[in-house]
């Protein structure tokens with residue numbers, strides 16, 4: 677019988693946890709511990725780092741993990757790299773549950789940048805009202821462009837925001853187009869900064885931007901090492917049954 681480790685923190689990871697719980701497959705759901713109250717899961721959950729690739733390999737051995745599914749966010753690159761190394765070191769089958777990147781559609785005005793630092797550089801110029809929907813971890817990078825008025829969306833209250841001119845709302849997704857459109861109209865948003873997360877949980881702001889004719893600064897994903905990748909839970913369950 678499999679003993680699955682799900683590296684979680686995303687909508688897709690939650691769907692996988694629900695399916696394996698329904699099928700009675702032994703699994704542990706892992707959070708990094710980034711937010712105060714992570715969503716409860718229908719399988720046993722652990723919170724916190726493993727201690728690098730070596731720590732993850734140790735965890736795999738000590739808990740007799742038979743399969744690892746990396747269902748982390750596409751920007752959780754370090755976790756994904758560690759999973760590839762730890763599973764190679766312990767000869768543990770690894771599959772990623774990913775979501776395809778978003779692509780600009782008819783009516784979209786996107787400027788692609790390769791990473792967060794380039795997004796900061798692209799914000800040079802006169803002050804604008806910017807919806808900075810990239811979370812909390814990299815906010816201080818944007819202090820290099822203090823001229824803008826930033827609308828921030830955070831999972832938890834944060835009083836340590838290093839930006840001089842901002843308004844923060846505390847709200848965790850998944851978000852809806854109606855909510856995001858109303859939010860941007862209320863804030864008189866002129867530009868949206870977004871990670872290319874893919875999936876459905878963060879997409880609403882792009883659809884709202886299209887409806888409002890607003891430009892988007894789209895941060896492309898970091899490159900990840902080669903690994904088996906699936907786009908939906910059914911494929912993962914099939915892989916689990918046959919590996």
Ligand code: 3Y8
Nearest residue numbers: 685686687707708709710714715810811812813849873877
């Ligand atoms: C701790 C665990 C679900 C899953 C919810 C998804 C969708 C909603 C949209 C915007 C973009 C952002 C952020 C975002 C989304 C889902 C999914 C997703 C983006 C939770 C969660 C954890 C985190 C960590 C958090 C980061 C932050 C990023 C907010 C749970 C709610 C901006 C990414 O304060 C912090 O330290 C927050 C850190 C990493 C990125 C950052 O740099 O700040 N996610 N988000 C996970 C852990 O501890 O292991 O409580 O559910 C999960 C979700 N966040 O169906 O309920 O699947 O992507 N998460 C981005 O995409 O840009 C918000 O505001 O439009």
Ligand code: NAP
Nearest residue numbers: 684685706707708725726727728748749751752753754755
């Ligand atoms: P990261 O930068 O790739 O990882 C940094 C370190 O955090 C990892 O080396 C690992 O520590 C620990 N870690 C990350 N994910 C973990 C997990 N699921 N379980 C246990 N430890 C984990 O990751 P991140 O970008 O901070 O993302 C952290 C979590 O938030 C992940 O669950 C991810 O799915 C979720 N998330 C991230 C984003 C985003 O924009 N980055 C968006 C939505 C959700 P050790 O080296 O000590 O093991």
